[in-house]
Structure formats: structure tokens, C-alpha cells
Amino acid sequence: MAATADSPPDFAPPPSFAKPAAPKVSLRERLPSIDLRPALVVARRELAAYFATPVATVFIVVFLALAGVLTFGLGNFFARGQADLVAFFTFVPWLLLFFVPALTMRLWAEERRSGTIELLLTLPIATWQAALGKFLAAWAFCSIAVALTFPLWVTVNLLGSPENGVILSGYVGALLVAGAFLAMGAAVSALTRNQVIAFVLAVVVCFVFAVSGTPVVTEFLSSRTPLLAEAARSISVFERFNGFVRGVVALRDLVFFGSLIAFFLFVNVVVLDHRKAD
Amino acid sequence: MAALIEIDRLTKKFGDTTVVNDVTFTLKKGEVLGFLGPNGAGKSTTMRMLAGFLMPTSGTARICGADVVERPIEAKRKLGFLPEGAPCYPEMTVEGFLGFTARVRGYRGVEAAERVSHAMKLADLEAVRLQPIEILSKGFKRRVGLAQALLHDPPALVLDEPTDGLDPNQKHEVRELIRRLAPEKAIIISTHILEEVSAVCSRAIIIARGHLIVDATPRELEGTGQTLDEFFRDLTLNIPAFGF
Numbered sequence: 001m002a003a004t005a006d007s008p009p010d011f012a013p014p015p016s017f018a019k020p021a022a023p024k025v026s027l028r029e030r031l032p033s034i035d036l037r038p039a040l041v042v043a044r045r046e047l048a049a050y051f052a053t054p055v056a057t058v059f060i061v062v063f064l065a066l067a068g069v070l071t072f073g074l075g076n077f078f079a080r081g082q083a084d085l086v087a088f089f090t091f092v093p094w095l096l097l098f099f100v101p102a103l104t105m106r107l108w109a110e111e112r113r114s115g116t117i118e119l120l121l122t123l124p125i126a127t128w129q130a131a132l133g134k135f136l137a138a139w140a141f142c143s144i145a146v147a148l149t150f151p152l153w154v155t156v157n158l159l160g161s162p163e164n165g166v167i168l169s170g171y172v173g174a175l176l177v178a179g180a181f182l183a184m185g186a187a188v189s190a191l192t193r194n195q196v197i198a199f200v201l202a203v204v205v206c207f208v209f210a211v212s213g214t215p216v217v218t219e220f221l222s223s224r225t226p227l228l229a230e231a232a233r234s235i236s237v238f239e240r241f242n243g244f245v246r247g248v249v250a251l252r253d254l255v256f257f258g259s260l261i262a263f264f265l266f267v268n269v270v271v272l273d274h275r276k277a278d
Numbered sequence: 279m280a281a282l283i284e285i286d287r288l289t290k291k292f293g294d295t296t297v298v299n300d301v302t303f304t305l306k307k308g309e310v311l312g313f314l315g316p317n318g319a320g321k322s323t324t325m326r327m328l329a330g331f332l333m334p335t336s337g338t339a340r341i342c343g344a345d346v347v348e349r350p351i352e353a354k355r356k357l358g359f360l361p362e363g364a365p366c367y368p369e370m371t372v373e374g375f376l377g378f379t380a381r382v383r384g385y386r387g388v389e390a391a392e393r394v395s396h397a398m399k400l401a402d403l404e405a406v407r408l409q410p411i412e413i414l415s416k417g418f419k420r421r422v423g424l425a426q427a428l429l430h431d432p433p434a435l436v437l438d439e440p441t442d443g444l445d446p447n448q449k450h451e452v453r454e455l456i457r458r459l460a461p462e463k464a465i466i467i468s469t470h471i472l473e474e475v476s477a478v479c480s481r482a483i484i485i486a487r488g489h490l491i492v493d494a495t496p497r498e499l500e501g502t503g504q505t506l507d508e509f510f511r512d513l514t515l516n517i518p519a520f521g522f
Contacts, residue, residue: 041381045367052369115365119426122329122361123382124354277333278292 038125042133043140050141055103060145063099067091067149083160088152089170089245093177093238097210100142100178101202104185105195107134108272112193121272131268135186135261142178146171166247173244176257180237181206183264190271206237209260213239235260280343281306282356282434282464283328287337290323290488297323299488300337305464305481307433310456312479312496313468316514320488321468322362325438328466329359341434355383358432360440364423368412372403372422375411379426393429400455401425416443424452428459435465441474453478472507476500486514 050056067088071077075087111117120130156162185202192198211217213236222229233239237260240253281304290298298320305311315321326332328339330350339346344353366375376397380390398404401421406414411422420443427435440456441449456465456478469475475482476496484492491513492499499509 037384038382041378045370045378048374049367049369114368115361115363116367118326118329118331118361119365122331122354122357122359123379124351124384125382126351276331 035129036132038123039129039133039136042120042125042130043136046134046137047140050137056141059099059103059141060148063095063145064148066095067152070095071152083156083162085152085156085162085167085170086245088149089174089241092146092174093210093241096142096174096178096181097206098203099145100181101185101188101199101206103138103141104182104189104202105198106189107138107186107198108190109193109195109198113195121276127272128265128269131186131190131265131272135182135265135268138182138186139175139179142182143175146174146178163247166245169247169249170245172249173241176244176254177237177241180209180257180260180264183261183268184209187264187268187271190268190275209235209237211238212236281340282342283436283466284340285324285328285337286339288324288327288334288339289336290320290327290332291335297488298327298334298485301485301488301490302337303483303490303493305434305466307464308461309481310460310465310467310479312475312482313466313485314470314472314475314482314510315468315485317470319485319514321485322438324485325359325436325466325468326361328436329357329361330354331361355430356432356434358427358430358435358437360423360427360435360437362438363442364420366411366419366422366426369410371408371410372398372414372418372425373407375422376425376429379429383430385430397425397429400428402451417445417448420444421448421452424455433463435459435463437465437467439469440467441469441471449474472510484510484513 050059070091071085071088075090077087080087108117111120121127153164153167156167157164181202184205185198188202188205189198191201212232213234218229218233221232240256243250243253283305285301285303288298288301289296301320301324303311313321313324323332327334328341328346330346330353333347338348339353341353342356344356346353367378370378373394376394377390380393385393395404398407401424403418403421403425406418411419414422420440424437424440427437437456441452444452453474456467459465460478460480467474467479479496482492482494482496482499483490
């Protein structure tokens with residue numbers, strides 16, 4: 001800054017002005033690892049791929065049909081005589097337990113089998129961006145399937161006056177359960193090129209996290225190692241989900257699902273990178 | 279002139295098997311390297327390490343100075359890579375697929391569209407641009423892979439069997455394309471077809487069982503008094519002479 005001798009010192013620019021202004025791109029250059037755009041590009045392609053194949057139709061139709069059958073049949077939706085969606089939310093996590101692995105089994109396994117993984121991972125994106133993109137697409141797809149159960153919500157509003165806040169929190173819980181299962185299934189899918197193995201293993205992993213809080217498991221554990229029983233209850237996805245169904249959106253449950261998803265996405269990236277190094 | 283592709287003591291082991299063993303060479307702008315070797319010699323593995331799909335067990339490679347191990351994303355930006363078999367997402371249209379790779383590479387809007395149409399023109403894909411890739415013939419699929427590799431006009435090109443599965447006319451076109459691109463780029467092509475080396479390459483490297491055994495010009499190879507075929511067979515069948 002060329003300040004002339006006679007200019008009053010008060011008008012001297014603050015010292016920080018003397019430095020050249022940082023170019024706008026500098027943040028992205030310094031922190032290339034937090035660029036989400038490639039992940040979103042991957043997510044968009046993935047989501048379009050669901051709808052370009054019969055996967056989307058079959059998945060959504062069968063999911064909705066089963067949700068309806070279970071809610072009205074086994075759930076005694078009408079006989080309960082209450083305007084709520086508890087009958088529906090009782091079965092949703094069990095449906096997700098099988099439907100989500102069916103969705104994730106092809107996530108990496110198919111890319112490996114068809115060789116497109118070689119294309120995807122040689123594009124200039126970080127492994128985590130590819131993994132996050134795939135996860136987000138699958139999650140968006142699951143959200144669409146779950147959201148399409150809205151006629152149930154319309155029905156209870158026509159029949160009575162339900163607490164819509166509780167129903168909304170139930171839906172949030174269902175999406176978080178779907179997200180957790182998706183992250184687990186995706187990580188398992190990265191391990192193998194065989195889709196059947198990917199499906200079965202994903203169901204097993206999801207099942208362990210699903211039922212670890214049920215009385216059968218915790219009573220068995222608490223009679224021997226109480227500490228393990230406590231741990232098992234605290235990682236139980238269904239246990240947390242029940243809170244949402246009752247209308248309780250607790251921060252610790254949100255943190256739980258957030259960390260569970262982040263952890264399995266991390267495992268996913270580690271598995272992919274490990275297979276690169278082999 | 280600085281080398282565009284530098285391979286520095288590159289080694290890859292799968293378990294106890296050494297697939298690529300201490301391979302070193304560099305490639306300058308304007309060079310077209312024919313990468314030869316029998317099946318399983320380590321050609322694809324070397325190329326996959328260059329493209330960042332596999333991590334070397336030891337040694338490294340640099341694309342335009344960017345280390346593929348330490349700065350993989352930067353290296354990948356400078357490289358156009360055609361994987362073996364030219365895998366593409368089958369349900370996408372040609373234009374949709376190239377648009378996807380353009381956006382992943384950071385192009386947006388008009389620039390992305392221009393890149394895609396230029397790449398389609400280079401690989402002669404305009405006639406099929408709206409068709410899903412899965413219904414295309416093998417030759418077209420290969421050209422979609424080529425278009426993807428050329429889209430961002432990279433200074434370095436690594437093409438794994440670019441003419442495999444093409445009919446003679448298409449082979450000729452791809453070779454013409456490579457020749458046209460050659461002055462501005464460093465290009466590695468792997469091939470089984472020895473005549474291709476004399477047709478487009480300025481240099482030939484033969485590897486067998488992971489070892490680099492010949493680095494010469496096609497003319498020098500022919501100057502041995504044998505046909506290329508005989509020379510190749512002699513070399514790659516008599517590996518024990520190289521200390522195994």
C-alpha cells in the first residue's frame with residue numbers, strides 16, 4: 001500500500017489490507033477433501049440408475065404392498081381403534097431389515113463384477129466421495145419408498161385426529177434406521193463381488209444391530225455379563241427407533257444414528273482402499 | 279523436456295506373486311508407447327497403478343509430476359484412462375455417461391456440454407449419443423470408453439487395449455485418432471497386436487512376468503532380422519534366460 005507522506009495516519013489501512021486478498025478458490029484448494037460436489041454428482045447418477053432399471057419399480061411396489069399388508073393385517077390397524085401409525089411403525093424396521101440389504105447388495109458388488117469400479121475409482125475423486133455419493137443416492141431412494149406410504153398418514157387423519165408430530169418423528173426414525181442399515185449394507189457390499197453373499201451378510205449385520213436391545217438378548221447377557229447387556233442395549237437400532245415412534249426425538253439418538261452411519265461409511269472407505277492396496 | 283509419465287521402480291505383489299517387478303521408464307510429450315507382453319505379464323496391473331486403481335507395493339509413478347500415491351487426485355486429473363474392456367454404466371445413454379464423467383471432473387453447464395460433444399466427435403459417437411450403452415456393439419462401447427478418456431483433454435493417456443474388439447475399419451480410425459493426438463500428449467497403449475506397434479507407436483516396451491525386458495523403437499525391433507512375431511515369441515518364451 002503506497003501511503004503518501006502527507007496522508008493522516010488515521011486513514012492508513014489496517015495491516016491486513018496490505019496483504020493481497022486471498023483468491024476465492026483458496027479454501028477449496030487448501031481443503032480439497034471437503035468438496036462435496038463430486039459426491040453429489042455420483043449420487044445423482046446412482047439415483048437415476050435406480051429408476052432406469054426395474055429395481056425402483058419392483059422395490060417400491062413390493063415394499064408398499066408389504067407395508068400395507070402388515071399394517072392392516074398383522075398390525076390390526078382398524079381393530080386398534082386408535083388414530084395413530086403404531087401398527088405401521090412396528091413393522092417398518094423389519095421390512096427395512098430385508099429391503100435395505102436387497103438394495104445395498106449390488107452397490108459395490110455389481111461395480112466390481114462389471115468392472116465399472118475401475119472407471120469410478122480412476123476418476124479424480126476421493127474414495128470417500130464415491131462412497132458417500134452411493135450412500136446418499138440409496139438413502140434418497142429409501143426415503144422415496146418410505147415417503148410413498150403417505151396414504152397411511154392421510155387415512156389416519158381422515159379417520160381421526162392423530163398426533164401428527166408423533167407420526168412425523170416416527171418417519172424420521174424410520175429414515176434413520178434405513179440410513180444405518182444402508183451404511184452397514186454398503187460396507188459389506190464392498191467386501192465381495194458376490195451379490196448373494198453381500199445380501200446375506202448385510203442382513204446378518206443389520207439383524208445384530210437391530211435386535212441387540214431386545215429382552216431375549218439382554219436377559220441372556222445380563223445373567224452373565226451385565227456390562228455387555230448394557231452395551232448391547234445401547235447399540236440397538238430398534239430400541240432407539242422406539243423412542244422416535246413414541247414421539248421423542250432425543251439428541252443422543254440423533255447422535256447415535258449419525259455416528260453409526262459415519263462409522264460404517266468409514267469402514268466402507270477403508271475396505272475399498274484396502275482392496276486397492278491388497 | 280519434463281517427462282509426462284514417469285514410472286519409478288514400480289512393483290506390485292499379490293500375496294507372494296510378484297506381478298510387476300521393478301519396472302522403470304519415462305515417457306515424454308509426443309511419444310506413443312506400445313506396451314507389449316503375453317497375457318498375465320503385468321500390463322494391466324501396471325496401467326491400473328498408473329491410474330490409481332491399485333496401490334503399488336513399492337516404487338511409484340508420476341503423471342505430469344503428480345505422484346499417484348501421494349497426490350492421487352491431481353494425478354488422475356492429468357490422466358485419461360481406458361480400463362481393460364472399457365467398462366461403462368450399461369443403463370446410461372452415451373451422452374448421459376459422458377456428461378457424468380464431465381461433471382465428476384468439475385465441468386459445469388455449457389463447458390460440460392461442449393466437452394461432451396467434442397469427445398463424441400473425436401470418438402465418432404454422434405450417431406448413437408442417445409442410445410443406452412448396453413445395446414451398443416463392442417466397438418461402440420470401446421469408443422465410449424475412449425471418449426471418456428479424452429473428454430478432459432489430458433496430457434497423458436493410458437489406454438488398455440484400445441482396439442480390442444474393433445473391426446478393421448474401426449481399428450484404423452482409432453489408430454488415426456491416436457496418431458492425431460500424439461504430438462501433444464504422452465500415450466501408452468497396451469496391445470496383443472504386434473502390427474499395431476509398427477502402425478502407431480514411436481517406442482515399444484515388452485514386459486514378461488512383470489519384468490521389463492525390451493525398450494526399443496519398432497524399427498529397432500524389426501532390425502533384428504526376425505519378424506516382430508518371432509522376436510516376441512523368442513523373448514517371452516525364453517524367460518529363464520532372464521534369471522528366473
